[in-house]
Amino acid sequence: MTAPFFELGMITENASLVIALGLGVAFGFFLERGGLGNARKLAAQFYLTDLAVLKVMFSAIVTAMLGLFWFSKLGLLDLELVYVLPTFVAPHLVGGLVFGVGFVMGGLCPGTSCVSASTGRIDGLVLLAGMMFGIFVFNEAFPLVAPFYNSTPIGQVTIPELFGVSHGGVVLLVVLGALGSFVLAERLEARGRARDS
Amino acid sequence: MTPNTLLTGAALTLAVLAAVAGSPFPVDADYGSADRGAVIDVVDVAQWIRDQRDGLQIVDVRAAQSFARFNIPTARNIPIAELGVSGLDTAGVVVVYGDTADVEEGARAILGALGFDSVFVLPSGADSWVAEILNPMVPRDASEAERTAFDRVAELSRYFGGLPRVVDRVEFDQSARVSLEKTLRRGCAF
Amino acid sequence: MSAPVISVDSATGRSKAVTSAQPYMNPYMAGVGIGVVLLLAFLIMGRGLGASGAFSTVVATGVNAVAPEHAAQRPPYAGYLGDGATSPLKDWLVFEIIGVAIGGLISALLAGRWRTVIDRGPNTTDRARLVHAFGGGAIMGIGAKLARGCTSGQALTGGALLSVGSWLFIIGAFAAGYLAAPLFKRQWR
Numbered sequence: 001m002t003a004p005f006f007e008l009g010m011i012t013e014n015a016s017l018v019i020a021l022g023l024g025v026a027f028g029f030f031l032e033r034g035g036l037g038n039a040r041k042l043a044a045q046f047y048l049t050d051l052a053v054l055k056v057m058f059s060a061i062v063t064a065m066l067g068l069f070w071f072s073k074l075g076l077l078d079l080e081l082v083y084v085l086p087t088f089v090a091p092h093l094v095g096g097l098v099f100g101v102g103f104v105m106g107g108l109c110p111g112t113s114c115v116s117a118s119t120g121r122i123d124g125l126v127l128l129a130g131m132m133f134g135i136f137v138f139n140e141a142f143p144l145v146a147p148f149y150n151s152t153p154i155g156q157v158t159i160p161e162l163f164g165v166s167h168g169g170v171v172l173l174v175v176l177g178a179l180g181s182f183v184l185a186e187r188l189e190a191r192g193r194a195r196d197s
Numbered sequence: 198m199t200p201n202t203l204l205t206g207a208a209l210t211l212a213v214l215a216a217v218a219g220s221p222f223p224v225d226a227d228y229g230s231a232d233r234g235a236v237i238d239v240v241d242v243a244q245w246i247r248d249q250r251d252g253l254q255i256v257d258v259r260a261a262q263s264f265a266r267f268n269i270p271t272a273r274n275i276p277i278a279e280l281g282v283s284g285l286d287t288a289g290v291v292v293v294y295g296d297t298a299d300v301e302e303g304a305r306a307i308l309g310a311l312g313f314d315s316v317f318v319l320p321s322g323a324d325s326w327v328a329e330i331l332n333p334m335v336p337r338d339a340s341e342a343e344r345t346a347f348d349r350v351a352e353l354s355r356y357f358g359g360l361p362r363v364v365d366r367v368e369f370d371q372s373a374r375v376s377l378e379k380t381l382r383r384g385c386a387f
Numbered sequence: 388m389s390a391p392v393i394s395v396d397s398a399t400g401r402s403k404a405v406t407s408a409q410p411y412m413n414p415y416m417a418g419v420g421i422g423v424v425l426l427l428a429f430l431i432m433g434r435g436l437g438a439s440g441a442f443s444t445v446v447a448t449g450v451n452a453v454a455p456e457h458a459a460q461r462p463p464y465a466g467y468l469g470d471g472a473t474s475p476l477k478d479w480l481v482f483e484i485i486g487v488a489i490g491g492l493i494s495a496l497l498a499g500r501w502r503t504v505i506d507r508g509p510n511t512t513d514r515a516r517l518v519h520a521f522g523g524g525a526i527m528g529i530g531a532k533l534a535r536g537c538t539s540g541q542a543l544t545g546g547a548l549l550s551v552g553s554w555l556f557i558i559g560a561f562a563a564g565y566l567a568a569p570l571f572k573r574q575w576r
Contacts, residue, residue, distance in 0.1 A: 004433030011431065017482045019431055024486020025493070026424045027436060027539075032494035034417030039506040039520075043575045046568040055414035056421065057542060059204075063422020064547035066211045068221070068429060075223040080244070081433050085535060085545055086348075087552030092541075095534025096559025099527050103538075104564040105571050106523020107506070110438035110531065111539040113524070114484055115491030120503040123520040128442070130521035134528020135439075135446045139463040146462075149533065155352030158549040161247065168215035170549055175212035179205060182415070204415055 003077040028115050031056075037115035039107030039123055046104045049192045051185035058178040069171055089152040106130070222250050237317035239325040242292055243353045246271055252289025256280075257322070258304045259295050269294070269319075269326050270357060280307050290315040294322025331359035331380050409498040425543055432479075435544025438487070439531035441480035443467055448475050463532075508575040519574055530560075 005011050011019070034056045035041045044050035071077035103109055106127045108116050113131070116124025138145065160167040215221075245253050246269075255272035257264050264274040275283045277300070285291060291313055295301045301318045308316045319325065333354050335347035351361035411417075428435050447467035451458040458464040468475045495501040507516035531537040534556045536545065542560070545553020 003430040005430070006432045016432060016479060017477065020479045020482035021486040021489075023424055023428050023431075023436065024483035024488075025490035026486075027421060027483070028487035028490025028492075029494045030412075030417045030420035030424065030490075031487070032491040032500070033412040033420070033498075034414045035411035036417075037491050037495065037500075040508060040575060043571075046564045047572070047576060052411070052414045056418040057538070057546075059415045059418025060421035060425060060543055061546040062208055063419045064425040064429070064435075064543070065549065066208065066215065067422070067426035068547060069215050069218075070211065071426075071430065072221040073215075073218060073223055077430060079221055082429055082548065083434050084548050084550050085541070085552065086352075087550060087555070088535070089552070089555065091533045091535070092552035092555040093559045095530045095532070096541075096556035097530070097563040098533060099530030099537065099556070100560035100563025100565075101567045102523045102526030102528075102530055103560060104523075104567050105574075106520050106527060107575070108520075108524075109527065109538040110442060111436075111484075111487055111537070114438070114488045115495075116506070118488035118492040119495035120501050121506055122503070123505045123507065123516055126517045127520040127524035130524025131439075131528040131531075132442050132446050132449075132524075133521070134525035135443055135532055136450070136528075137525065138529045138532040139443075139446065139450075139461065142461065142463050145533075154551065155348070155355060157352070157551045159551055159554060160549060161356070162551050166216070166219040166249075167221050167549075168217065168219045172212040172216035174549070175208050179208065200413060201415055204419060 003071065004081055027111070028118070031112055031115045032119060036112045037119050037121070037124075039116060039121070039127075042109075042112060043104060043107040048188050051189060054181060054185055058181060062175055062178050065171060065174060069168065084156040084158065086156050087154050088150065089154060091149055091151065094148075102134075220249050220251055222248060235317060237292060237319055239319060239322065239329050240350055240353065242269070242317075242319055242322075243326075243330050243357065245290075245292075247353060247356055250290070252286060254285055254289050254291050256283075256285070256291055256293045256304070257295070258293060258300060259323070263296070263323070267323055267327070269322055272322075277304050277307060280304065281311055285313070287312050287314065290317070292317045292319050292322075294319040294325075296321070327380050330354055330357055333359065333361045334364050335362075337363055337365055409500070421543070422547075425547060428544075429547075434479075435540065435547065436483060437480050437536060437540035437544065438484055439528070439537040439540060441478070441484040442528070443532070444475055444478050444481055451475075508573070510576065511574050516574065519571065 006016055031037060035052055036056060041050055042053055045053040068077070068079065068082070072079040099109075106113075108124060108127050110128075110131060113124045113127045117128055118124075142149075154162075158167075159165075160170045242255070246255070253271075255269055257268050257272040257274045258277050258280075259274070261274060264272075268274065272294075273283070275285075291308055293301060293304045293308065293316065295304060298320060301320060305316050305318050329350070330353060333347065333350045335343060339347065347361070353359075354361045425436055443463070444467045447458060447464040450464055451468055458468060467478075492501070505513050505516055507513070527537070534541055534552070536553075536556070538560070541553045541556040546557055
């Protein structure tokens with residue numbers, strides 16, 4: 001196995017921070033390239049007029065997912081050493097629901113709000129401030145939230161493991177689902193354009 | 198051919214091949230730094246079983262009665278005398294366990310002679326499985342590192358229907374062993 | 388080809404259709420680009436990308452500066468502050484998020500898309516937009532803490548790893564977004 005390099009002791013702590021910066025630059029670059037630094041474009045996702053968010057997100061997920069599978073299969077990556085966040089069923093689902101409301105209300109997510117703010121958008125800055133306030137509120141209220149926050153853990157589980165199905169099979173399903181959603185997205189956008197013109 | 202068509206084609210191809218491949222782990226996996234004939238840890242075996250690693254074969258060389266009473270999931274019961282005619286895949290990885298170290302060592306030697314490249318011994322495999330996978334324990338005042346290690350085992354434990362527990366003290370005479378009886382009868386009303 | 392971007396001139400309050408100096412990149416290609424970056428993170432670091440975690444660190448650092456005793460004994464803060472030997476801001480996600488800002492800036496400058504503006508729909512005011520931005524941000528902050536991540540950490544990273552919790556997050560976020568969209572229509576259309 002040749003990767004992950006950091007986990008195998010090949011990269012120093014300081015080097016890893018430089019790498020973080022580099023990866024971040026590339027990440028932010030592509031986000032802006034795709035137009036995800038603009039709140040209006042992001043929010044349009046939820047009104048079915050511009051589905052760039054869906055296209056960018058799922059293209060990224062599919063790319064990385066296929067990369068993980070094949071690098072591991074070809075013996076270039078030790079999948080065991082890649083950290084999978086533990087699943088807490090209720091907090092993950094409820095957190096997602098809450099996040100979604102905030103997303104359509106604010107029009108940006110944490111990562112894209114950075115891009116928005118750094119490209120001159122005042123709303124991006126304000127959203128960042130709001131987010132930190134929300135984090136602060138959560139932390140202060142933590143004793144109350146802790147029982148829910150720590151509830152329903154099922155450990156570090158992946159979908160293939162949970163359903164006892166083949167990993168490759170799930171990969172195919174996700175790719176088919178993503179491609180299907182892209183076709184749908186193109187149709188919806190075309191219909192929107194025809195309607196507006 | 199537009200970029201989108203190219204991307205779609207590439208994604209579909211890779212995905213279909215992935216589905217055919219099934220497991221994301223290499224066939225001739227480097228199963229860690231252990232050499233052939235080395236001793237393996239039961240937690241690693243549990244992880245391999247769960248990951249459905251290609252070519253993994255667990256062999257239980259104990260008496261049929263012991264095997265029927267309890268065996269490691271996916272293990273095959275093959276008496277030592279029949280190892281040569283068992284139809285095991287010599288290219289795969291064999292994890293063998295039995296009752297005593299002598300028996301296990303004997304089995305390992307025979308498998309090596311039969312041309313198996315990758316053989317690991319899991320000492321007292323059945324007992325280790327019951328103790329460490331089905332009944333893992335960690336003391337309440339464990340360190341961060343111990344806790345992290347325990348979490349990983351606990352997750353595997355739950356997958357195999359075990360019962361991980363945080364206890365006040367891990368009793369040394371019990372030494373994290375719950376008797377096979379209790380484990381087998383867990384969930385029964387009697 | 389994407390539709391012209393409509394932005395609102397803060398000075399006059401009038402919306403104008405402004406064709407971006409450069410059209411946006413093919414979103415699928417941008418997505419693949421991000422996917423490659425994410426894959427590199429896995430290959431080099433054994434971890435994925437993230438965003439909200441960096442802001443948790445910043446908040447913790449801020450609280451620690453103002454009220455250290457409070458920060459020390461409240462669990463969520465303590466986790467982000469480390470042992471006090473090095474600055475908590477010397478953190479992987481913090482450096483990554485700084486990079487995100489820089490990368491976005493570079494791309495915008497190259498494309499002529501840098502603009503001091505407030506992105507909003509034509510039927511709302513700057514002020515209402517900013518109030519919604521703050522409120523939406525706060526709600527997302529809470530959601531991200533509950534789910535232990537946001538769209539970068541959970542959706543992208545966890546999604547690629549096929550983690551159950553992450554996919555629950557994705558489904559929840561998209562569902563809630565679509566369901567709550569009518570409430571905020573005035574903001575965007």
